[in-house]
Amino acid sequence: MLSDLMLRMLNPVTDDMFDTMMTEPYANNPFLMMTIMEKMTMRAIAEAGMRAQTGQALSRPIGSPLRSSPWEKLLLNPRQLFELPTEDEHKIEMKVTIGPRAKKPLIIDIPIMITGMSYGGSLSLTMKEALAKGASKANTATNTGESAVSREERDAAKFLIGQYNRGGWLNDPQQLKKLDAIEVQLGQGAWGGAVASTMDSSKMDDHLRELWKVKPGETTGKKARFPKVNTPQDIISLVNSLKEKYDVPVGIKIAGTHFMEKELEIIAQTKADFITIDGQEGGTAASAPTLEDDLGLPTLFTIARTVDWLKKQGLRDRFTIIGAGGLRTPGEFLKALALGADAVYIGSIALIATMQSQMTKALPQSPAPQLALYDGKFKEEFDPEEGSQHLANFLKSCSAEMVMALQAMGKSSVRQLGREDLVSIDQGLAKALHVGYVGEAKTSEGFMPLAAR
Known part of the structure; x- marks a missing residue:
């Protein structure tokens, strides 16, 4: 009865709206808003309103919604007859070594690690603990991000990579000696490279102020450059100095750029053990939309060009x-490895897996990241133990699917992946990546029966 009454009340209203939409000239027709939204996009309209309200640069969590890496145009090649699938999937090796030439190389069970997401600058302490515990349960590494080494994260992490950062919060020997690898953070995909930012102590709790050594009333932040690093040679000297002082692997992280090869020329002159390359689709807790959407190089091409240049120089x-940078699925992880990466970092998708069903604690009144961010409204309601188990499950699930694909491809180790295992449905992409094209035969050799070989 109530529903019938509601329909009777709404019917004349909807009739009038429909009549207006179908008869009024466009300039006076509410439907015009639909064409405006189609032309401008809802995101551009919303961001225009935010800019008009504050007059300040926007700060958008998670990273760019744009996806420039055409992972879906790449497929992996199974083997069935001329080479057989791997007989025993349990014997497929997934271990990866980061910095095998270091005195203390970092060996992880799966080629998937948790990327740098900082405590304080990005995430809450409980979320950092959950990420560390989840990674540890899967016997892989997590990363401090641009922050200091907290006791809580170090205790929770079996393997901890620390970012030597432009804020200086982790750069003293007391902290560096606690790490399993050191990553010199020179740029980030979602920040368009290296950009300065500040944080007022009033937005920090006592724990973070003590960890970062910031006094009440002070302002801290990161610079676009490291102090006293003003030339490429200074960067080389910085990395080599760290390498001489510490036995763990030392690496460099940079954002993807069309100047990739020029950047690699500098890295090649260092004694670094590893290179982290962060594509344009990478995530962040907060960055300007212009930096996220309009600067950088897509992850797929960043990986491919890095590997190609190193091979050409005999340095691979x-x-x-x-x-x-924006990697989400086991298939994308495998494709990145087939392009030449030894391991991958994941961030945004790891957060989604860690929050899993707990996202309902924030939704629908607030977006789910409010559960994870340092200043998140619902961070106190997040259960790190539950989150860590969900992350561990996610990592183990991804690894299991990757093993299945490797079995179909006839591999006994993830390290055997190469570009011969890729084919593209796009001819231009195939040419750029030096992989097969689906419209062309794999080989032009004539048929020869097995008995005649």
């Missing part, structure tokens, strides 16, 4: 390559 074996 010197460096472990870690690919990062």
Whole structure:
């Protein structure tokens, strides 16, 4: 009865709206808003309103919604007859070594690691603990991000990579000696490279102020450059100095750029053990939309061009390559490895897996990241133990699917992946990546029966 009454009340209203939409000239027709939204996009309209409200640069969590890496145009090649699938999937090796030439190389069970997401600058302490515990349960590494080494994260992490950062929060020997690898953070995909940012102590709690050594009333932040690093030679000297002082692997992280090869020329002159390359689709807790959407190089091409240049220079074996930037699925991880990366970092998708069903604690009144961010409204309601188990499950699930694909491809180790295992449905992409094209035969050799071989 109530529903019938509601329909009777709404019917004349909807009739009037429909009549207006179908008869009024466009300039006076509410439907015009639909064409405006189609032309401008809802995101551009919303961001225009935010800019008009504050007059300040926007700060958008998670990273760019744009996806420029055409992972879906690449397929992996199974083997069935001329080469057989791997007989025993349990014997497929997934271990990866980061910095095999270091005195203390980092060995992880799966080629998937948790990327740098900082405590304080990005995430809450409980979320960092959950990420560390989840990674540890899967016997892989997590990364401090641009922050200091907290006791909580160090205790929770079996393997901890620390970012030597432009804020200086982790750059003293007391902290560096606690790490399993050191990553010199020179740029980030979602930040368009290296950009300065500040944080007022009033937005920090006592724990973070003590960890970052910031006094009440002070302002801290990161610079676009490291202090006293003003030339490429200064960067080389910085990396080599760290390498001489510490036995763990030392690496460099940079954002993807069309100047990739010029950047690699500098890295090649260092004694670094690994290179982390972060594509344009990478995530962040907060960055300007222009930096996220309009600067950088897509992850797929960042990985491919890095590997190609190193091979051309005869330097590929010197460096472990870690690919990062918007990678989401086991299939994308495998494709990144087939392009030449040794391991991958994941961030945004790891957060989604860690929050899993707990996202309902924030939704629908607030977006789910409010559960994870340092200043998140619902961070106190997040259960890190539950989150860590969900992350561990996600990592184990991804690894299991990757093993299945490797079995179909006839591999006994993830390290055997190469570009011969890829084919593209796009001819231009196939040419750029030096992989097969689906419209062309794999080989032009004539048929020869097995008995005649």
